[in-house]
Amino acid sequence: MTAQVASSSLTAAQQTRLAALKLAVLSTEQRNQALEAIAGALESARDEIIKANVTDCEAAVVDGIAKPLYKRLQLDEHKLRDAIKGVRDVGKLADPVGHIQIHRELDTGLILKRVTCPLGVLGIIFEARPEAAIQIVSLAIKSGNGVILKCGKEAVRSCEAIVKAIKQGLGSTAVNPDVVQLLTTREETLELLKLDKYVDLIIPRGSNSFVRFVQENTRIPVLGHADGICHLYIDAAADIEKGVTIAVDAKTHYPAACNAIETMLVHALVAPTFLPKVATVLENMGVELRGDNRTRQILPNIASPSDWQTEYSDLILAVKIVDCLEEAIEHINNFGSKHTDAIITEDSNAAATFLALVNSAGVYHNCSTRFADGFRYGFGAEVGISTQQIPPRGPVGLEGLITYKYQVTGNGHIAADYTGADAKPFTHRDFNNT
């Protein structure tokens, strides 16, 4: 498969892999020194980076870039300073590499250890935000991984200036600058997705359709989520005030976020009191409600939703009346995206049933879905949010960039001694983990 890949991505991947192999065995201190060197180099290159970004922005205006994209593309002194501070913050995080997860005597002198280690090489594909490159490189080096970056075409000059500074910074450290590579063309993205021999994890950061395209076009594991269809369920035993406050937060605080709600399910018993109240508040904040037939009997002026599977990413909220908790759970498991779903109730049994039976990465009781975030969970960093069933699931911190290996040390031990009629028994005695 890799033989057909054009040379630029393949060469980059091979170089990164070789350099990453050496990065993986550096000490915590050596990796943290590299982060400090990167921060310093970015500070020194500040004028050059901002100048490159101005050129990117000017070109984007000529190309008629959309306003939200322009805002993400812009890298002013303030944003750059924050990003550099972020590099130093990553340096302060606990080292995820070298943890002994299992330490077990299999028999006298035969010792098993399960030790965390870097994945190898990460492929990160992002869109306009140039400072994303800075954050990603620091997380990669902290966790001992090489990283191949692919930025959006709008941000090429900015990212080239950033990566140039990063490599300069690494030049004076134990980390080979080859651990970081930048790809800039769409063709290289397609090539990157084919390099399953050299790339261990792809993290796509972009639109839902882009993430889905990546998921469907690579055999490399993908960390990310295409959709964030989150629900808020207002139970029969809901505290109405909590329901209103949380609905407003979960919909309006940052509607473009994946952890914002798209659908509100309301128990029929509380709908006549809850719906008019929440509608007044939400409509005052510019939210457009769309409801099923029963909702529209209470709120006659709203339209129907076209389906229950649209991520509006905007001030629009679909509303449905349900007759029981079980119907709410079934709706969420059918139409949700396994991201984050919340119940508002004062009934602890209903809450327990919801938390047990809703099959999502995040199941919440009496709080906003907007807490679904690696920083808010206290991970110190967020590598991505996964809506897959298998771990890592939900917001993923540095943990998502590491794997483990089993080390077994013996003194001439052979398996034949432990099988058959005179088989020696295993001791399977755990040491205290260090």
Added chain:
Amino acid sequence: MTAQVASSSLTAAQQTRLAALKLAVLSTEQRNQALEAIAGALESARDEIIKANVTDCEAAVVDGIAKPLYKRLQLDEHKLRDAIKGVRDVGKLADPVGHIQIHRELDTGLILKRVTCPLGVLGIIFEARPEAAIQIVSLAIKSGNGVILKCGKEAVRSCEAIVKAIKQGLGSTAVNPDVVQLLTTREETLELLKLDKYVDLIIPRGSNSFVRFVQENTRIPVLGHADGICHLYIDAAADIEKGVTIAVDAKTHYPAACNAIETMLVHALVAPTFLPKVATVLENMGVELRGDNRTRQILPNIASPSDWQTEYSDLILAVKIVDCLEEAIEHINNFGSKHTDAIITEDSNAAATFLALVNSAGVYHNCSTRFADGFRYGFGAEVGISTQQIPPRGPVGLEGLITYKYQVTGNGHIAADYTGADAKPFTHRDFNNT
């Protein structure tokens, strides 16, 4: 995608999913009682199962079945008794469900828990061995998962009798018998691979080419490995006797196992003494050696290997002379399958370098690669062995059949209070895990 799937697999998957949802919330005791009921029902159906197996075996002979396959197909009283004992042993394992992995206060009254839970529905595709169905069903129920079995065509009658007994046993328990389904045709296998909406993990148990076919034809995560190209490296500082003993064990103890070695790398300094010695012993045991040019200067009567990437699964061993540790590591990382690789050396620095730089699930020092096994590692069960880079990696126990969810409980908490100028800080205080 699922809309095009014919009805039998789809119906089975939907039924399993519904039943599994309820299985997931049963108590440890209820799931263990179900295992005991299965063991009892299998004992009661012993004659019927063995009769069905005799019919399968007779039909297989008529079809000219290969001898090793016939042996795997045969289910005598002894094998059945062991399999039933295995069900009860699984009952005694620690419950993998409901562990609180993270228990953290995010702020006063806002509590985060990460709790282990079943994956949902497993799809298990196996070949001739009918007792595999018994083992897999018990592991699935222990871990709270539904399971769709697909057996090889030779074993259909045996597996039907087994699954009938299992369902009868479950009939008297809290577990809905629909959690177990049996598919029997090849068409249903192809359908199963498309049911990514209903099946959370596929575990293929069969030939390398079959596992590779499954990996390349499904979007469902696959737990398994296509190849087991394991290496033994005899270092310059090797204890020659240990090298010979371990080479014999790793090649001849069970040559068809995935953790048997296919290639031996020998440091040039010890080759002249080690190779004639090991060759004599191995050849006496019926092993055919195949060597590169330098090896054949020492052992002139052997042939060359056609490549370094063949899993012989037989009494054949490829041999190559290398000039240094680094060359051995590079060879293993290039041609190995990331399964299990061992170094024989008395030099602790060489061992440490090998264990750090060989990128395999198992890296061994002075012991046989044959220890790579879930039971030998003390997991109490082995669900499969994974050679992927991301976890779970290596031999996988019950842990491979579970995931986790994040539960967050608040009292009206909203994200807006934790952002902006007057942002409340998070406390991020960990409770002692229970």
